[in-house]
Amino acid sequence: MSKHTTPSHAWQFDAYASPGSALVWREQALAAPAAGQALVRIRAIGMNRSEFNYVQGRYVPARSFPSCVGQEAVGEIIALGEPGVDAAGPVAGTRLEVGARVALLPGRVDICDMGVYRDIGLYDQAALVPVPEDNSDAEGAGLWMGVLTMGGALELAGITPETARGKRVLVTAASSSMGVVALKLARAWGAITIATSRSADKVAQLEGLADHAFVATDSETLAAGVTAATQDKGFDAALDPVGAAFYPGLVQAAAIGASIVSYELITGQDTPLPIAKVMIKDLALRGYTIFRPLRHPALLERVLGWGMQYAADIRPIIAGSRPLAEAPQALEDMGRAEHFGKLILVP
Numbered sequence: 001m002s003k004h005t006t007p008s009h010a011w012q013f014d015a016y017a018s019p020g021s022a023l024v025w026r027e028q029a030l031a032a033p034a035a036g037q038a039l040v041r042i043r044a045i046g047m048n049r050s051e052f053n054y055v056q057g058r059y060v061p062a063r064s065f066p067s068c069v070g071q072e073a074v075g076e077i078i079a080l081g082e083p084g085v086d087a088a089g090p091v092a093g094t095r096l097e098v099g100a101r102v103a104l105l106p107g108r109v110d111i112c113d114m115g116v117y118r119d120i121g122l123y124d125q126a127a128l129v130p131v132p133e134d135n136s137d138a139e140g141a142g143l144w145m146g147v148l149t150m151g152g153a154l155e156l157a158g159i160t161p162e163t164a165r166g167k168r169v170l171v172t173a174a175s176s177s178m179g180v181v182a183l184k185l186a187r188a189w190g191a192i193t194i195a196t197s198r199s200a201d202k203v204a205q206l207e208g209l210a211d212h213a214f215v216a217t218d219s220e221t222l223a224a225g226v227t228a229a230t231q232d233k234g235f236d237a238a239l240d241p242v243g244a245a246f247y248p249g250l251v252q253a254a255a256i257g258a259s260i261v262s263y264e265l266i267t268g269q270d271t272p273l274p275i276a277k278v279m280i281k282d283l284a285l286r287g288y289t290i291f292r293p294l295r296h297p298a299l300l301e302r303v304l305g306w307g308m309q310y311a312a313d314i315r316p317i318i319a320g321s322r323p324l325a326e327a328p329q330a331l332e333d334m335g336r337a338e339h340f341g342k343l344i345l346v347p
Contacts, residue, residue: 049334
């Protein structure tokens with residue numbers, strides 16, 4: 001290995017399969033940081049369902065094989081290149097100096113070539129973002145995917161700090177790390193929050209985070225729960241990762257002029273859609289990914305600003321941590337969706 005490279009190790013996979021059988025721990029030689037790059041020693045890694053799906057070919061396609069995994073983490077800068085000249089510069093407030101603690105911004109990490117399921121990584125300086133000072137490494141590693149996803153989805157639904165007060169916001173499958181951030185952020189802005197889960201035990205935990213929480217397993221129980229929670233007024237905005245199993249119920253339970261934002265498709269995409277009700281209720285049906293704010297610099301700055309401004313209100317709930325060496329099994333466990341909050345890997 002050249003003296004100009006840094007030894008590192010990463011989880012990779014050579015073909016789509018279940019994480020337990022696909023992932024392999026391999027050595028990689030990392031070049032010294034070029035202009036606009038930083039070498040980061042990883043301290044904590046935020047796990048996301050997208051990684052469980054990515055390894056199995058159910059997320060964005062891998063550009064090539066072998067592919068790395070993951071895009072959300074906290075680490076320490078151990079080497080730094082000169083400032084870059086690209087249009088996408090460092091996020092405002094990021095300390096670009098050796099020894100600084102930084103987070104990695106999902107969407108700006110090359111999940112294929114580098115990922116974050118590793119001990120040391122080489123990243124663009126534009127992929128670095130601040131960590132709230134009072135967040136632990138684990139909390140910082142569990143913050144930004146939730147902020148980008150749920151802050152951006154709320155904005156797309158017309159829910160912002162300026163408009164949220166008194167609005168009825170429904171978050172389905174709300175015990176996930178994404179759902180928890182959505183509930184906390186909407187509540188901090190003054191919205192009336194409604195949460196669902198298919199588990200009664202998780203609903204009991206959600207009652208401390210939402211104004212209303214109930215068990216929903218299909219469209220009928222979803223619509224009935226929203227009707228009861230809102231006294232038949234319906235929701236003004238819904239953030240939904242469930243997809244097919246809930247869509248008829250979402251349309252049924254929506255208020256006039258409501259927005260429904262889909263950000264995942266856990267139960268699939270093929271669903272009966274009552275178009276007449278969509279028309280009569282003047283509904284907005286939108287799809288969302290984190291690439292929306294990444295395409296719009298002003299929106300990205302706004303959403304990241306919310307993450308820092310409301311950091312005390314939206315501190316992630318850490319469901320548990322596992323050694324990075326157990327990443328394949330940890331992803332398998334994540335796929336069963338039995339946890340509440342954010343799962344973390346620690347090198």
